[in-house]
Amino acid sequence: MTEVYIVDTKQGIKSAVKEMFSYLEKSGEPILKSSKEVYIKVNGIDFKKHCYTSPEVLEAVINYLKEIGAKVFVMENSTQANMTRIVFALTGFKEICEKTGAKIIYLDEEDTKTYEFKGKPSVKEDPKGYNLKTFRLPATVVKLMENKDAFTYINIPKLKTHSMAGVTLGIKNQWGFPQHADRGKDHNYNLHSKFVDVYEYIKPDITIVDGIEGTVHGHYPPSAFVDRLVKQFNILIGGRDTLSVDVVGARVFGLTIDEIPHLKIAYERGLGEGDLQKIKVIGKDLNDYKEKYEWDLLQEFPDDVKVVKGKELVCREGCQNNPLSLLQMLAYDYPERFKGGWFIIMGKGHDENLVDELKAQGYTKGLVAGYCAIDEVGEKLKKEFGKRKVFFSGDCNNLAETTKAELKLSGMNVFDLVPSISQEELMTLIEAAKEHGSTALTPL
DSSP: OEEEEEEEGGGOHHHHHHHHHHHHHTTSSOSSOTTOEEEEEEOOSOSSTTSSOOHHHHHHHHHHHHHTTOEEEEEEOOOTTOOHHHHHHHHSHHHHHHHHTOEEEEGGGSOEEEEEOOSOOOSSOOTTOOOTTEEEEEHHHHHHHHTTTTEEEEEEOEEEEETTTEEESHHHHGGGSSOHHHHSTTOSTTHHHHHHHHHHHOOOSEEEEEEEEEEOSSSOOOGGGHHHHEEEEEEEEEESOHHHHHHHHHHHTTOOGGGOHHHHHHHHTTSSOOOGGGEEEESSOGGGOOOOOOOSOOSOOOTTEEEEEOSSBOOIIIIIHHHHHHHHHHHHHOTTTOOOOEEEEESBOOOTTHHHHHHHTTOOOEEEESHHHIIIIIHHHHHHHOTTTEEEEOTTTOHHHHHHHHHHHTTOOGGGGOTTSOHHHHHHHHHHHHHTTOOOOOOO
């Protein structure tokens, strides 16, 4: 049977990590390969608290690896609207790497190689002529793919539900590999297959889920909702079969493989063990996890922002939950700065009298999110309310454009989101990223 290990972190992070590796070593496969180089992929989508891999877990893993003679690299390509260099500086990852001697690899600053998605893209053609079947992977990832026998790749996601993917664990964590411009295209009901496409190209040698805490109702909990959306689990979940680790991680949330589309697709493609009955869980009894947690967004949004969803189609994987997740965070974490009085239009299948209804209710500015809504009502709204008052977020999920629009509409700016450093420090990081060739899409 495939083995997955659950280790209690109450004994201390260093001790828990050591115990996890002792389990992994008993499988008979060595941790280090011929080069003795280890590449760690963290979950560093953003610098918002509770969203990223615990720096303490990263530090303990690096130290363990260095003790056994590894040369360690830590890599990431943060979510759209962020630059990885900024995220590493604000999360503490940069400090940990400098302290331990691990080398940082900012994947958004690397050259890339083009690959093809195997899943079926949308029937609709991209209006900008973009090929929905291709995506680019950074040079380091390509090196790992092409030299599997020489390098060790360790994936350290954080235990989180996800409002678009159900959960974001080992397989979903690799969505950080495609470049920003390639992620938003077809970011709809096809997204689940695309996660698996990337996983089929590159599978981690080891996945260790940081489950000290877990998030529910999505992966990006507003600070105002932390007491409801962040749960203490005090565990690490690890193994050599990432799909099995993810299935166990989902089960900790009370979720089954049938409820998480990308896990089911990976299992159906034969990319790991997905049958919980054929997975031997060592360290904890899964029957102790009795509660089922919600993965969709907590349905609390500001009353003075009108959300209009198409009656024919609206994809939670793109134009619905990304704009709503950001809206929720802006409204409830920055209530003293946030201003409402605007609309978000998403999906397709809108009433012919949409413009008149908005005007009658006093809404004369807003965001049109996603190609479906843009194609159907975008120009009509711009013609009625003016080009400066109606913003478009292209693709099925261009988070950079969405962020820029929602900040502008709510009377805020990007500097409001990073209060822990000065504008001068932030601009220094941005300029450094640009000088090194960052391809990150940002709201600046």
